[in-house]
Amino acid sequence: xxxxxxxxxxxxxxxxxxxxxxxxxxxxxxxxxxxxxxxxxxxxxxxxxxxxxxxxxxxxxxxxxxxxxxxxxxxxxxxxxxxxxxxxxxxxxxxxxxxxxxxxxxxxxxxxxxxxxxxxxxxxxxxxxxxxxxxxxxxx
Numbered sequence: 834x835x836x837x838x839x840x841x842x843x844x845x846x847x848x849x850x851x852x853x854x855x856x857x858x859x860x861x862x863x864x865x866x867x868x869x870x871x872x873x874x875x876x877x878x879x880x881x882x883x884x885x886x887x888x889x890x891x892x893x894x895x896x897x898x899x900x901x902x903x904x905x906x907x908x909x910x911x912x913x914x915x916x917x918x919x920x921x922x923x924x925x926x927x928x929x930x931x932x933x934x935x936x937x938x939x940x941x942x943x944x945x946x947x948x949x950x951x952x953x954x955x956x957x958x959x960x961x962x963x964x965x966x967x968x969x970x971x972x973x
Contacts, residue, residue: 834860836886838870838903839921840895844944848890848921851955857963860884867895867903878912886916888962891938893922893929901932908937917962 835852839845845863852861862884864870870889877883889907893900900922907913920933920941930941940958945951 834862834884834886835888835890836870836873837861837863837890837921838865838867838895838900839863839890839892840865841892844892847948847951848955851952852959854952855956855959857955857959859887859963862886867891867898867900867906870903871898871906874907874913888958889916889918890921890958891918893920893924893933901929901936904933904936904938919958919962 835857837845837848839848845865849861849863862873864873873883874886877885891900891903895903898906900920904918904920907916907918914937917939918937920938921944922929922942923944924930925943933941942954945954
């Protein structure tokens with residue numbers, strides 16, 4: 834399951850469509866704030882009804898807790914520090930890029946304005962994280 838933390842309805846729908854188009858069959862779940870994502874991940878670890886994410890796609894510019902604060906939080910928790918986190922944001926700031934990698938981000942993507950570029954990114958994400966990489970068994 835992919836957890837997408839994105840406050841923009843438009844950006845979330847575009848990502849969701851891109852994953853569907855790429856043939857991704859696992860569920861995609863959205864949290865519109867980092868606080869809701871923290872709550873969801875806690876529920877997933879405490880309750881079998883909620884599926885633990887195997888991959889998190891995280892926007893940086895969120896209301897309330899920022900994406901970087903969320904990244905710091907999950908990297909500090911034993912049960913979530915190994916979850917792959919891909920930053921997917923409009924920020925092209927070198928400071929943001931460096932800080933995300935310092936905090937343990939696995940990849941950093943700048944949101945493309947072009948739909949075909951978005952599809953290309955999602956195809957590569959799917960191929961790398963779900964076909965080539967070995968992920969923890971808790972995600973199976």
